[in-house]
Amino acid sequence: AQSVTQLGSHVSVSEGALVLLRCNYSSSVPPYLFWYVQYPNQGLQLLLKYTSAATLVKGINGFEAEFKKSETSFHLTKPSAHMSDAAEYFCAVSVNTGTASKLTFGTGTRLQVTL
């Protein structure tokens, strides 16, 4: 069974600092991985996805993530945090059930950006 683990339920960075949100996966088959962002009282917005093409994936809002098979990781980074990046971030893995693919989400990481 596939699963993801997000290390750190809460991360705080200063504006302009590097953002690093950690995600490790467990999968018996090559995984497809996603990062979503959720702002308060809103649905989820796709930031980026890895689908076995390039291991370094660039997403929206300056975010990127690198798939590292040897470390079973898919950490999300952004060189310089902005106040508007404050939100909840979810890592997810696609689970193929045969007739449909389902997403299994991590527990989320709340990013706080301070002045």
Add this chain to the structure above:
Amino acid sequence: GAVVSQHPSWVICKSGTSVKIECRSLDFQATTMFWYRQFPKQSLMLMATSNEGSKATYEQGVEKDKFLINHASLTLSTLTVTSAHPEDSSFYICSAREHRLPRRTDTQYFGPGTRLTVL
């Protein structure tokens, strides 16, 4: 593109009443839609997978008679919470999958969510 809407965005109802939540894919056809439930400060829990024209597939522990799902068209799925009780209060989020192959690369696009409060 790939916009998913939900209606209503919030609803307050009395215990014992039923509430219907609509999920629409606005600019694409979604053969599959998903319904999630999210408790405060927690992750999303998949409730059911809805395929157009067929019965929904419910996750273990989700009462199918309690949470009725209908996916009558390629752009609309509805979730009806029947005889709602305070413990059903939650944030309900739908997603729609843009149909592509292979399926595991499909991207799910999420609606803005519906906050249900049962008094």
